[in-house]
Amino acid sequence: MTVIYLIRHGQANFGQQDYDKLSELGHQQAEILGQSLQPRLGQFDKVVLGSMLRHKQTTQQCLKGMEQDLAEPLWQVDANWNEYxxxxxxxxxxxxxxxxxxxxxxxxxxxxxxxxxxxxxxxxxxxxxxxxxxxxxESWQEYQLRIKAGLENVIKHADDAKCIAVFSSGGPISVVSQSLLGVDPAKIMQVNWTLVNCSMTKLVSTGSRVFLSTLNDHSHFEGKPKHLITYK
Known part of the structure; x- marks a missing residue:
């Protein structure tokens, strides 16, 4: 059995022409996430991420918070996890x-x-x-197909990994969740709008099937300043 954590990137510079980078708060969110994961998970066996800068920055800060020394060349970059x-x-x-x-x-x-x-x-x-x-x-159908391919790649190349992190965006995480829950694609934005920056969605792969265990977990921000909970 393999557990896959889909992690949404930290707050980015939404509304700016150069959106693809974390804000100062986004860096803080990712590090706090990592700090909360260290006592719970120890370390990730494998790290997968989209090719966008905000994915890379979130990965860097999360691993820093976890005190996991996993060199960047060991990360698996897969553009299938990029946002629309x-x-x-x-x-x-x-x-x-x-x-x-x-x-x-x-x-x-x-x-x-x-x-x-x-x-x-x-x-x-x-x-x-x-x-x-x-x-x-990129059409909606093409977008869905590449995200499906991204998840299939993670499962296919899991090898002996039991705990995998996938750093991505709200759209791909919503598509995966929508598909596994059988939600009408027309309602995908109702899922997307609720996803918190640096939240985690947990999947479990048994080899024969994949199921959604938790969606949009952001308990690592609870009890902390409310400004840590953002959606863009």
Whole structure:
């Protein structure tokens, strides 16, 4: 039996043109996660991560917190665990959302900016997930297939590893969870919006099947300052 921990990256610079890096808080979240895991798990037998910078930075800080000296060349980088391109998805929804400054300007003009952005993003995602448009860099179907391939790669190459960490993003973790729970793909954003930065979703692979054990565990932030719990 192999336990696979899907770990969402720490808080990134959402709303910025260069989103793919952790904020100062994101670094702190990842290290606190590692500190909480050290007495519980000891060390990971294997580390897998997407090829995005925020995945790498989260891995670095988590392993630092765990006091696990696992050299970077021993990490398994698999771009199948990368997030969807939210810039492209928003831009295809409307030309006024083509870049981060334009989106920020639009959001600022709304009576309720937070609610307006969530509504906008959900509509843009619904257009993508519908499969009725072929103008995206990566279709929804292609996205699902590569995440499935990512999970299959982890299981296939687990070897003797009993405890594997996969550092990824909210989208891939939502897709895996949605698939294992049999949730309608149209409702995937209801899963995605709830995933906390540096939360853990635990899978158990028995060899014959994979099942979801826990979803969105962020108990390592409980009892600590509330600002540690973020969603972007």
């Amino acid at each position: 391109n939210h810039h492209d998805i928003l831009a295809r929804f409307g030309p006024e959302f083509a870049d981060a400054p334009s989106i920020e300007s639009w959001v600022r003009q709304q009576p309720n900016p937070k609610e307006a952005f969530e509504t906008l993003f959900n509509k843009a995602m619904a257009r993508w997930i519908s499969g009725q448009h072929d103008d995206y860099e």
